[in-house]
Amino acid sequence: MSVIYVGVGEYAVSKTPGDTIKTMALGSCVGVIFLMPKIRAVGLLHVALPDSSINHKRASEKPGMFADTGIPAIIKQIQKMGNNGKIIMKLAGGAAIMDPNNTFNIGKRNILAVRKILWQYKLGAQTEDLGDSISRTVSIEVNTGKVYLSSPGRGEWQL
Amino acid sequence: MAVITTNLQDEALTETIANRVSNIPLLSHVASQLLAILGGSDHSMQDVVKIVETDISLTAQVLRVANSAAFYRGQDVTTVSNAILNLGEKMVTGVALGSCASRVFNSPLEGYESPSGELWNHSLRTAIASREIAAVTAVSVSTDIAFTAGLLHDIGKSIISEFLIDTADEMLSKCDNGLHDDFLAAEKEQIGTDHAMIGYKLACHWNLPEPISAVILNHHHPNDAEEEYKELVYIVHIGDILAMMGGTGTGIDTLFYKIDERYEEYISMQSDSIPQILLTVQEEFERTKTAVFSE
Numbered sequence: 001m002s003v004i005y006v007g008v009g010e011y012a013v014s015k016t017p018g019d020t021i022k023t024m025a026l027g028s029c030v031g032v033i034f035l036m037p038k039i040r041a042v043g044l045l046h047v048a049l050p051d052s053s054i055n056h057k058r059a060s061e062k063p064g065m066f067a068d069t070g071i072p073a074i075i076k077q078i079q080k081m082g083n084n085g086k087i088i089m090k091l092a093g094g095a096a097i098m099d100p101n102n103t104f105n106i107g108k109r110n111i112l113a114v115r116k117i118l119w120q121y122k123l124g125a126q127t128e129d130l131g132d133s134i135s136r137t138v139s140i141e142v143n144t145g146k147v148y149l150s151s152p153g154r155g156e157w158q159l
Numbered sequence: 160m161a162v163i164t165t166n167l168q169d170e171a172l173t174e175t176i177a178n179r180v181s182n183i184p185l186l187s188h189v190a191s192q193l194l195a196i197l198g199g200s201d202h203s204m205q206d207v208v209k210i211v212e213t214d215i216s217l218t219a220q221v222l223r224v225a226n227s228a229a230f231y232r233g234q235d236v237t238t239v240s241n242a243i244l245n246l247g248e249k250m251v252t253g254v255a256l257g258s259c260a261s262r263v264f265n266s267p268l269e270g271y272e273s274p275s276g277e278l279w280n281h282s283l284r285t286a287i288a289s290r291e292i293a294a295v296t297a298v299s300v301s302t303d304i305a306f307t308a309g310l311l312h313d314i315g316k317s318i319i320s321e322f323l324i325d326t327a328d329e330m331l332s333k334c335d336n337g338l339h340d341d342f343l344a345a346e347k348e349q350i351g352t353d354h355a356m357i358g359y360k361l362a363c364h365w366n367l368p369e370p371i372s373a374v375i376l377n378h379h380h381p382n383d384a385e386e387e388y389k390e391l392v393y394i395v396h397i398g399d400i401l402a403m404m405g406g407t408g409t410g411i412d413t414l415f416y417k418i419d420e421r422y423e424e425y426i427s428m429q430s431d432s433i434p435q436i437l438l439t440v441q442e443e444f445e446r447t448k449t450a451v452f453s454e
């Protein structure tokens with residue numbers, strides 16, 4: 001029974017009962033959450049940027065950094081676990097500074113890129129907690145498949 | 160005559176907070192000397208070497224960081240000048256500040272619901288982002304001063320934090336209901352002052368160079384800065400925002416600030432270069448964080 005921490009640009013999957021997968025302070029990054037109830041497994045990817053074309057070398061070293069390389073990488077891992085059932089998707093993060101022209105809204109660009117890539121796998125999010133100017137922390141329990149979000153000063157809530 | 164609306168209690172609180180500033184220990188001689196020469200544009204590396212070598216523990220720490228896994232370049236570094244060549248001057252200032260202002264940087268910000276270490280992480284990330292912006296855009300500001308100003312921009316939080324304890328619910332619900340323009344305004348309403356103003360007072364107490372004090376005072380409202388410092392202030396304004404976007408803020412206030420679009424008049428930064436800059440900042444941050452504070 002342990003907590004698996006997922007850093008920026010990393011991903012993890014687990015079906016070990018008692019495990020929790022956690023990623024801290026998403027900011028404009030997006031947490032892409034995978035629940036596989038049939039094999040009682042969960043997965044989490046911490047995407048920082050929409051598109052790997054800005055640095056292919058980095059993308060091969062750390063595919064989770066980008067939406068277009070991270071999602072295929074974690075899905076491959078999920079297939080290796082032998083998932084033969086449905087995948088339930090949830091999304092969190094993609095926050096932004098208050099920015100009327102959206103110049104700095106990487107959060108929004110991340111969300112759009114994640115949705116687009118998921119769509120290619122015929123996946124769509126069942127629930128989402130996205131945008132606004134708050135930074136979110138995500139925890140997923142393997143035992144229950146429950147997903148919790150938290151943010152400083154706002155306590156914890158379920159997604 | 161102006162109408163006096165502040166009541167006595169508020170005034171007393173504001174005064175108590177301002178008094179805290181004078182109880183903060185002064186910066187070590189070495190750190191203030193380093194800041195002073197890096198604040199000016201005209202100095203040689205030898206000047207930096209000389210200052211560092213006057214302080215044994217700083218010398219040891221600089222050598223340790225230069226020989227750490229993240230900065231090691233295949234050969235042991237045994238002299239301060241080689242260490243500075245390896246690390247860059249701004250990292251040396253970072254090491255100096257981190258060790259002698261550790262009470263400011265490493266205390267938990269309870270009022271912001273932020274654990275110890277977060278202010279340092281946020282400051283370091285802002286410093287790296289500011290340095291990166293100064294490096295990749297056509298500005299006249301040196302990367303060294305951008306880094307140092309980024310490192311110091313939020314020092315006021317370490318002082319006002321305790322006065323904000325148990326106010327998170329109230330402040331956040333007002334923020335969420337659109338009653339405040341930004342978190343700075345929320346602080347101002349709650350305690351009669353804010354982290355920029357108190358940081359500025361600490362900067363005066365510490366005798367920091369003027370451009371750096373200007374950054375501390377104006378980093379959320381850069382247009383209020385004096386014209387000659389605006390370029391630097393806008394750089395740190397954006398550096399701070401990039402740090403918060405990367406998830407490294409200081410708790411309840413993270414991201415609840417406005418961007419001042421007039422940065423475009425001072426920094427030529429294409430919006431499609433932002434992901435690239437964020438990526439570099441992320442990598443540099445991870446590298447530096449462990450090098451300075453592991454072991």
Ligand SMILES: [Fe+2]
Nearest residue numbers: 312313354378
């Ligand atoms: Fe600030």
Ligand SMILES: [Fe+2]
Nearest residue numbers: 285312313399
């Ligand atoms: Fe800040």
